[in-house]
Amino acid sequence: MGKARIRAIIESAKNINPKDMSETAMAARKINSFGELEGLEMIIKIGIESDRSGVYQDKNKIATIITPDHKFYQEYANANDVPWGN
Numbered sequence: 001m002g003k004a005r006i007r008a009i010i011e012s013a014k015n016i017n018p019k020d021m022s023e024t025a026m027a028a029r030k031i032n033s034f035g036e037l038e039g040l041e042m043i044i045k046i047g048i049e050s051d052r053s054g055v056y057q058d059k060n061k062i063a064t065i066i067t068p069d070h071k072f073y074q075e076y077a078n079a080n081d082v083p084w085g086n
Contacts, residue, residue, distance in 0.1 A: 006031075008065040012042035015077070017068045042066075043076045 007029060011018055016025050031037065047063030066073055 005065065006037070008067055009037060009040065009042050011067045012044070012065050012073075013040035015068050019069065043073060 008018070010016065010029050010031070014028050016028055043066040044062050045064040045066060046060050048058050049061045050058050066076060068074075
């Protein structure tokens with residue numbers, strides 16, 4: 001995973017706008033280990049990766065990580081029909 005993708009995961013999970021460069025936001029983006037990413041809930045768009053050879057089945061992949069600067073972030077974050085929400 002690239003640094004930009006990890007940053008987007010943290011920003012999505014912790015509701016940090018990518019343009020926020022305040023000390024508070026910078027501190028919230030820091031992690032000491034990849035273990036800190038375990039259990040984070042983020043908002044993502046799923047894509048489907050097809051095997052062009054036809055040998056393997058299609059598989060899901062992360063197409064986009066939705067961060068708070070995305071126009072639908074708050075709508076998705078407040079949705080009641082997602083598996084984890086109520």
